[in-house]
Amino acid sequence: MKRIVISTIALIFVLSFNGLLFAKDDSSGKLSYPEVVGDVLWVRPLGVVHIALGATAFVISLPVTIPLKKTGEAKEFLITYPYYYYLQRPLRKM
Numbered sequence: 001m002k003r004i005v006i007s008t009i010a011l012i013f014v015l016s017f018n019g020l021l022f023a024k025d026d027s028s029g030k031l032s033y034p035e036v037v038g039d040v041l042w043v044r045p046l047g048v049v050h051i052a053l054g055a056t057a058f059v060i061s062l063p064v065t066i067p068l069k070k071t072g073e074a075k076e077f078l079i080t081y082p083y084y085y086y087l088q089r090p091l092r093k094m
Helices: 002-016 033-068 071-088
Strands: none
Touching (some): 033 071
């Protein structure tokens, strides 16, 4: 029994490092059709939720950011960047 456990752990350890060898290098940034569908049906709706949570966090952080005069930076980080990434980005760009 001990031998089976050790060999299973060793096999899992060895196979866990081979994933990068089979990864496809797609540095062009262009998405395939299934990736675009996933972007439209999964990523963009979650992005709207992300923007809503960011807006909520921005409003909650106002008592801290107003005295520190960091309201603009907080708005860019929590609302503006997610908005442009999720809603203004073209479909075939990632």
